[in-house]
Amino acid sequence: MTYSKTKFDDVILIQPEVYGDERGYFFESFQYADFCKNVCDTQFVLEFESRSKKNTLRGLHYQTNPKAQSKLVSVSYGKVLDIIVDIRKDSKTFGEHITIELSDENNTQVFIPKGFAHGFLALSDIAVMSYKLDDYYSADNYTGINVFEANLDIKLPIETNKLCISDKDKILPSLKDAILF
Template structure:
């Protein structure tokens, strides 16, 4: 059984699989449905995604509006990222709070991100990032919060961030509150 760690934000769960190293390399289970079920989380994963990003890249903060909202189970296959989530759940006591953790190929840790969060990451070492989604991607339902919104105060831990034009155009958290009626 992996080590499961709750976070300061309700619903987020960091998972550290049990790794079995030997002289040939290592083995570990990267996903088991019962890990989450034992925590009362029942998710039907329907899409897997993979990206490669060079050191210094910042991706996010992305989410999908209902009815296409997605829970995610994220991890790094190679390299290292700072994974960041922002609570956008309307009735959450931690609405507007963010949580970050290092995901890396050495520890092979995962982060479970429930529906209602914006998600992003910065690349600390060239990285292959993989994630399961509970819903299909839908372009018209796509949304985002500006990665460098000063109100969030996120330290992305990169000197000269490489950011897509799309990610430079997302709205601030304050604008999101106004446009969404207070949250997802």
């Protein structure tokens, strides 16, 4: 696997080596010892999968302390625009974001440590996303920030009125009103 830093030093892109032939392909998607050596020593305890139709926007979500979560995300089917926002109030990149295209064609994975909000926009007709998490879901600590906040300046490749977004995500707080790290 190849590991690459992003503008957020702790957010790591992981590119597996894919072996393909006329039958299809095969790749190692996770190996604990290699992950610990190249990213960090964390153990994933929970995995979720979501299926989204085109133009579905999910996020920006995270869990607050003491139940904050690091995530390893990937797309097993389709294509998404992954969105990651630094919500560490003492960080030099606080409030900044990156977007990364994840797909079943590029097989890229992203490690997102605690202190970042995460969301994605489904770009293909159907997108299936997998999330490995290093702590369990906690309804009391689950929250997010509003992706439409002007200060975040997140440019989506679709008009807002064409998005499929949950009522809950539409009313997430602004960055200045959110519980931060």
